[in-house]
Amino acid sequence: MNELEWNLRSDICEVARRLYVAGFMTGSDGNLSTILSDNEVLVTPSRLCKGFLKPSQIVKIDKQGNKLEGDLPPTVEVAMHLAAYQERPDICSVAHCHPPILVAFTVAGLDLPSCILPEIEVMFGGKLPLAPYATPGSPALADSIRKGIRNRENSAVLLDHHGLLAVGRDIYQAAIKVEHAEAAARVIYYARQLGGEKPLAADSLEKLHQTHRKIVELESSVYAGYCHSPECEENTPQPAPAKVDEFELERIVHEAVRKAMAESR
Ligand SMILES: [Zn+2]
Numbered sequence: 001m002n003e004l005e006w007n008l009r010s011d012i013c014e015v016a017r018r019l020y021v022a023g024f025m026t027g028s029d030g031n032l033s034t035i036l037s038d039n040e041v042l043v044t045p046s047r048l049c050k051g052f053l054k055p056s057q058i059v060k061i062d063k064q065g066n067k068l069e070g071d072l073p074p075t076v077e078v079a080m081h082l083a084a085y086q087e088r089p090d091i092c093s094v095a096h097c098h099p100p101i102l103v104a105f106t107v108a109g110l111d112l113p114s115c116i117l118p119e120i121e122v123m124f125g126g127k128l129p130l131a132p133y134a135t136p137g138s139p140a141l142a143d144s145i146r147k148g149i150r151n152r153e154n155s156a157v158l159l160d161h162h163g164l165l166a167v168g169r170d171i172y173q174a175a176i177k178v179e180h181a182e183a184a185a186r187v188i189y190y191a192r193q194l195g196g197e198k199p200l201a202a203d204s205l206e207k208l209h210q211t212h213r214k215i216v217e218l219e220s221s222v223y224a225g226y227c228h229s230p231e232c233e234e235n236t237p238q239p240a241p242a243k244v245d246e247f248e249l250e251r252i253v254h255e256a257v258r259k260a261m262a263e264s265r
Contacts, residue, residue: 015174103164112185
């Protein structure tokens with residue numbers, strides 16, 4: 001196994017551990033994947049708890065879903081991951097989790113409201129599309145995410161009565177989307193215990209959406225330097241230097257949020 005493959009396997013294990021500790025992948029829930037090469041994808045194994053994975057337990061499959069290497073069966077959601085890669089040649093990693101407050105919103109039949117939190121406007125352009133319910137592990141579930149994830153403005157799709165699918169140039173970027181979406185849902189849930197949410201001032205929104213569009217552009221250059229998505233391979237010599245690191249992206253998000261909060265006071 002070369003260094004790149006070892007690093008990608010280790011990154012999947014590290015991110016899985018963090019998402020498990022955060023409570024987004026309870027028991028054996030959730031699955032992660034990263035493109036390794038033109039026709040090789042690394043995915044988490046089925047059934048095992050994702051909080052304690054070892055790099056050797058990550059399964060290698062091809063883009064048709066056939067197992068190439070590994071002692072364990074791949075996640076049952078392989079088709080959903082492959083559907084995301086088919087729709088988005090600009091991405092290299094997919095994270096699927098069951099963040100409890102986001103799932104609670106879908107179970108209650110409630111949309112995550114827009115125009116409330118700067119983070120939702122900046123990170124997701126104000127909305128998280130909702131894929132209709134389909135049986136976990138089924139081809140119908142894989143197809144259900146296509147429409148939402150196809151739009152490059154969308155980096156995450158809610159799965160009705162189930163969870164969230166997020167994408168990124170690397171597995172860390174996909175996981176950040178999961179964390180931001182669940183954090184927003186938690187704040188809105190708390191606000192409703194305190195009497196309900198109050199919308200942001202309308203004139204703040206356009207500025208936040210401008211930042212969102214900038215982030216969509218920037219994210220194509222924020223990654224660990226070994227993205228292997230087809231589009232990245234086409235446009236970027238490998239290994240690609242990170243033009244903007246994740247701290248810079250965080251700084252841009254925080255600055256936009258700070259300005260919006262100051263203006264709405
Ligand atoms: Zn699931």
